[in-house]
Amino acid sequence: MKWSEISIHTTHEAVEAISNILHEAGAGGVVIEDPFDLTKERDTQFGEIYELNPDDYPEEGVVIKAYLPVNSFLGETVEAIKEAVNNLMLYNIDVGRNKVTISEVNEEEWATAWKKYYNPVKISERFTIVPTWETYERVSTDELIIELDPGMAFGTGTHPTTVMCIQALEKCVQPGNTVIDVGTGSGILSIAAAMLGAKSVRALDLDPVAVDSAKLNVKLNKVQHVVTVAQNNLLDHIDKPANVIVANILAEIILRFVDDAYHLLERNGYFITSGIIQAKKQEVKDGLVNAGFTIEETLTMEDWVAFIARKS
Numbered sequence: 303m304k305w306s307e308i309s310i311h312t313t314h315e316a317v318e319a320i321s322n323i324l325h326e327a328g329a330g331g332v333v334i335e336d337p338f339d340l341t342k343e344r345d346t347q348f349g350e351i352y353e354l355n356p357d358d359y360p361e362e363g364v365v366i367k368a369y370l371p372v373n374s375f376l377g378e379t380v381e382a383i384k385e386a387v388n389n390l391m392l393y394n395i396d397v398g399r400n401k402v403t404i405s406e407v408n409e410e411e412w413a414t415a416w417k418k419y420y421n422p423v424k425i426s427e428r429f430t431i432v433p434t435w436e437t438y439e440r441v442s443t444d445e446l447i448i449e450l451d452p453g454m455a456f457g458t459g460t461h462p463t464t465v466m467c468i469q470a471l472e473k474c475v476q477p478g479n480t481v482i483d484v485g486t487g488s489g490i491l492s493i494a495a496a497m498l499g500a501k502s503v504r505a506l507d508l509d510p511v512a513v514d515s516a517k518l519n520v521k522l523n524k525v526q527h528v529v530t531v532a533q534n535n536l537l538d539h540i541d542k543p544a545n546v547i548v549a550n551i552l553a554e555i556i557l558r559f560v561d562d563a564y565h566l567l568e569r570n571g572y573f574i575t576s577g578i579i580q581a582k583k584q585e586v587k588d589g590l591v592n593a594g595f596t597i598e599e600t601l602t603m604e605d606w607v608a609f610i611a612r613k614s
């Protein structure tokens with residue numbers, strides 16, 4: 303298996319939390335390079351003093367390194383790590399420089415390197431995701447094919463959190479529905495909703511890279527007459543009601559807008575939430591129920607959880 307090294311330059315204060323995030327993201331081994339180690343008295347069990355190479359250590363702060371398997375959702379894993387580290391600021395943890403670098407495959411190569419691990423994949427009853435650079439023959443007449451060039455945005459379609467959202471959309475979206483996709487990334491969920499017959503879909507993301515990528519993929523799949531893509535923070539300033547709201551974002555972020563989602567939904571509307579790790583399952587469930595939702599279904603895949611909640 304091929305590994306990619308992720309390195310995060312941060313503070314002593316954030317070491318434990320970031321190490322946990324890396325472990326949760328599936329990192330194989332975490333290495334901490336702390337300049338304090340250079341000045342510590344050290345000797346081996348045989349009494350020899352051994353030396354560390356100062357070039358391996360940062361002048362200030364700490365560098366945490368971890369190794370991630372190179373697979374079709376390496377991009378998503380790195381994005382999710384960055385997002386989780388940024389979120390530490392919400393808990394008043396000083397993350398310092400918070401400089402994230404990826405090596406082994408460098409950043410430019412990385413944009414294309416993962417392509418060879420990314421093939422057409424059937425991810426639900428009806429949907430198959432096909433990378434733009436692959437040719438694919440439709441297997442059955444009712445198969446829905448999403449062509450995708452995720453670039454550097456999250457959403458190759460193969461990540462468990464995305465797969466569960468698409469499966470949930472298949473159950474919830476009725477022809478003629480209006481849909482809002484919060485944190486659209488590559489636009490994949492909005493495209494899926496349009497292909498399921500939604501009459502209008504709003505695809506929102508805070509990250510301009512995601513907005514550009516979603517616009518490109520929406521055109522590629524010829525659903526631009528249904529899907530509008532815009533830069534937006536969660537549901538801020540959105541006032542048109544919807545039948546379905548879908549959000550594949552981290553638990554902490556979902557909890558910030560459950561009330562907004564409840565108010566924007568039509569009666570009997572669905573709120574599909576994903577991106578939730580097992581440890582946060584109960585907290586999100588409580589948040590949804592407290593806002594007034596009924597949990598219709600809980601989906602799980604690997605260590606991830608998704609909810610289909612309904613406004614009655």
Ligand SMILES: C[S@@+](CC[C@H](N)C(=O)[O-])C[C@H]1O[C@@H](n2cnc3c(N)ncnc32)[C@H](O)[C@@H]1O
Nearest residue numbers: 456457464485486487507508509512535536550
């Ligand atoms: C895990 S990705 C999901 C991408 C895609 N929807 C999928 O399911 O594959 C989460 C996305 O949420 C976006 N995001 C994070 N915080 C946000 C916010 N406050 N408002 C809007 N989008 C946000 C990120 O930029 C990222 O593209």
